[in-house]
Amino acid sequence: MNPFVSKSIFMLGIVFWLLIRIPYQQIQKQNIIVDQRKTLQEKIVRLLLLVGILLLPLIHVLFPWLNFANYHLPIWANGLGTAILALSLWLFWRSHHDLGQNWSSTLEIRAGHTLSTSGVYRNIRHPMYTSVLLLCIAQPLLLSNLIAGLSGFIGFSIAYATRIGQEEQMLLDTFGDEYEVYKQCTKRLIPYLF
Numbered sequence: 001m002n003p004f005v006s007k008s009i010f011m012l013g014i015v016f017w018l019l020i021r022i023p024y025q026q027i028q029k030q031n032i033i034v035d036q037r038k039t040l041q042e043k044i045v046r047l048l049l050l051v052g053i054l055l056l057p058l059i060h061v062l063f064p065w066l067n068f069a070n071y072h073l074p075i076w077a078n079g080l081g082t083a084i085l086a087l088s089l090w091l092f093w094r095s096h097h098d099l100g101q102n103w104s105s106t107l108e109i110r111a112g113h114t115l116s117t118s119g120v121y122r123n124i125r126h127p128m129y130t131s132v133l134l135l136c137i138a139q140p141l142l143l144s145n146l147i148a149g150l151s152g153f154i155g156f157s158i159a160y161a162t163r164i165g166q167e168e169q170m171l172l173d174t175f176g177d178e179y180e181v182y183k184q185c186t187k188r189l190i191p192y193l194f
């Protein structure tokens, strides 16, 4: 596949990604927050994700500065990247839909917060983070560049290591046994596996 086409597919995916989020950001503004765990570490992790998934790919698409780290991929790899990106977008949309008003971009609990356990939350506890992981797998398959391709995965790994445990603790503090039971019946990111 022509590198211009595969890069454009990735950037189009990012545009869809941002569009999916807009209505939920509006809904989030109406929430009354009763517990917020917005630490400096959390802010740094979000910044790293933004750099890894958005900024470095954008630099790679617009400027030749990272071209020294380019590699070539066969067309099937670009096709696979496109399919994974499509799956990621679907899961990203679906997890926002299933969380509904419970969604927020940071770690917080709203007044009237309920535990979502159906839809894509039936088998895994963090389908939205699974969608981010899928995006990070599609990234090197579509951008064919070591830096812009792997930066998302590095950002995701740091977010995974630092954020998920804190989020689960916050939900456990809020929902107690209900969350404990839910935890026992589900996996974190990959149904039946992990």
Ligand SMILES: C[S@@+](CC[C@H](N)C(=O)[O-])C[C@H]1O[C@@H](n2cnc3c(N)ncnc32)[C@H](O)[C@@H]1O
Binding pocket: 095, 099, 102, 103, 104, 105, 106, 107, 108, 109, 114, 115, 116, 117, 121, 125, 126, 127, 128, 129, 130, 167, 171
């Ligand atoms: C960016 S969302 C990510 C949700 C989830 N970790 C995922 O990957 O699908 C983060 C917010 O979702 C909320 N949240 C996470 N899991 C939830 C659940 N099962 N039910 C209700 N709210 C949840 C938490 O309040 C958290 O602040």
